[in-house]
Amino acid sequence: DGGITQSPKYLFRKEGQNVTLSCEQNLNHDAMYWYRQDPGQGLRLIYYSQIVNDFQKGDIAEGYSVSREKKESFPLTVTSAQKNPTAFYLCASSIIGGNADTQYFGPGTRLTVL
């Protein structure tokens, strides 16, 4: 089955710790994205990558880092510098230019900082 997987589904972290959220896709998509959702707000873009070994900051990149060593994988690290990390995180991928860049989403990871 083709798709996007995110793990874990729920994640708890102590304040001051870094944590890495996994995102894997087997759709052979070039582009991958990380979004954050907070109650009452739309999805906000954290980082995106259109090609291996390259990525760009989105609107709210501060306190986050990413890597894109393989086409299939785009892990997100929430660092201790992120002031309010408790949120729902969604990963997505797309074919660049495919159907006006329709994005395909993973199931999400809910991060709670204790």
Added chain:
Amino acid sequence: ILNVEQSPQSLHVQEGDSTNFTCSFPSSNFYALHWYRWETAKSPEALFVMTLNGDEKKKGRISATLNTKEGYSYLYIKGSQPEDSATYLCAFIIIGSARQLTFGSGTQLTVLP
């Protein structure tokens, strides 16, 4: 930061009612408008992608229209069913944005049996 507004924020309708939501976006440098449906405990799924002014798309009982000159899109659901309950997100892309989607906060629809 570009803004997209969706209204209403939430909506409760009875099974069989028809309903519609609005998505407003900046009309300058328009490239595409997306509608996604996000059911509870599932991933958001693309419903429609529209690129041309006057576009109308339909999938079963759900349809959408696009007006790029005035910067709005409507999503219509005819004869709502409980399985239509979901959050409906719209997102737009502008030319020169590196194909980034800017999302609205969504309209949460609950269809009561």
